[in-house]
Amino acid sequence: MSETLFRPVGTFMGVPQTTDLSTAKAAVIGLPFDWGQHPKRVGARLGPAAIRMMSTDMVRRFRPDDPKSLDPFEALGVVDMGDAAVPLDDVDAAMEVMTQAVSVAVDAGTVPICLGGDGMISVPSMSALAKRHPGLAVLHFDSHTDAYPEEPKDGGNEVDLNPATTFIYGAAKGYIDPTASLHFGLRGTTYVPGVYDYARQLGYQALPVEVLAELGTDRLLARFKEVLGDRPVFVCFDMDVFDPSCAPGVFTPAWGGLTAREGLTLIRGLKGLNIVGFDINTVAPLYDVQGMTAWLAATVAAEFVHLIAAEES
Numbered sequence: 001m002s003e004t005l006f007r008p009v010g011t012f013m014g015v016p017q018t019t020d021l022s023t024a025k026a027a028v029i030g031l032p033f034d035w036g037q038h039p040k041r042v043g044a045r046l047g048p049a050a051i052r053m054m055s056t057d058m059v060r061r062f063r064p065d066d067p068k069s070l071d072p073f074e075a076l077g078v079v080d081m082g083d084a085a086v087p088l089d090d091v092d093a094a095m096e097v098m099t100q101a102v103s104v105a106v107d108a109g110t111v112p113i114c115l116g117g118d119g120m121i122s123v124p125s126m127s128a129l130a131k132r133h134p135g136l137a138v139l140h141f142d143s144h145t146d147a148y149p150e151e152p153k154d155g156g157n158e159v160d161l162n163p164a165t166t167f168i169y170g171a172a173k174g175y176i177d178p179t180a181s182l183h184f185g186l187r188g189t190t191y192v193p194g195v196y197d198y199a200r201q202l203g204y205q206a207l208p209v210e211v212l213a214e215l216g217t218d219r220l221l222a223r224f225k226e227v228l229g230d231r232p233v234f235v236c237f238d239m240d241v242f243d244p245s246c247a248p249g250v251f252t253p254a255w256g257g258l259t260a261r262e263g264l265t266l267i268r269g270l271k272g273l274n275i276v277g278f279d280i281n282t283v284a285p286l287y288d289v290q291g292m293t294a295w296l297a298a299t300v301a302a303e304f305v306h307l308i309a310a311e312e313s
Contacts, residue, residue, distance in 0.1 A: 249288025
């Protein structure tokens, strides 16, 4: 009787909180990390809690355009594993803890849906996924490449990991194949010149946001699928790919981004790709307006669940 009187507190969409993945085909994982050295904004470590809160208040499970009236959370047995126990005073230790946390889901054959956290949370996701999925490719939605040219660490060949070098690091470590990966949504000003060209030299396709207007949605999605093919794909979704008019609470907002409708339409159009993991990052609640960004991020996460369920059905 008491089980019907209570429900979980604070999980994504009210799903059970557990690390038992025996029946779960997808699992939500909070990665409450931020580098803490952004020149203007910090606080993305609060992102997972904000996204979860808005998911229970403002996001529903069913889509009226689904002829099957599918509850994707029930169909996939989605669970919320909670937050990784991220230390806040040691970046290397934080990366290791997050990698281990994501690996629990990946090793169980469960698709991880990671809530961040700043853009560096993509590193542990790539590391964990690459061990199970050789030839991993990335589809990166962002206003920035996160692959900015920098001097090698300590004068050697090792990449100095920070939010601007996430995808240099991932490629250098062999987690991903940059020649089969894309950055899309790029725009805004930069601290250094030649950023897009540098990403392309690494092998990435670097597509400014204007490509959507030039090609249209269908042709852009076809471009994604042509590059990614049948490879295992990690979708990294930085919330600043959206225009700050609909997602103001991010680390580095830039005008001219996607509308909410454009972004959600593109996610739905990814059906058919071999997607093995997702993350949503850079929600910074301290700079949000009435929870708009967290609400949109929760909606993005729910769209990912619908996308996985569509592939399973």
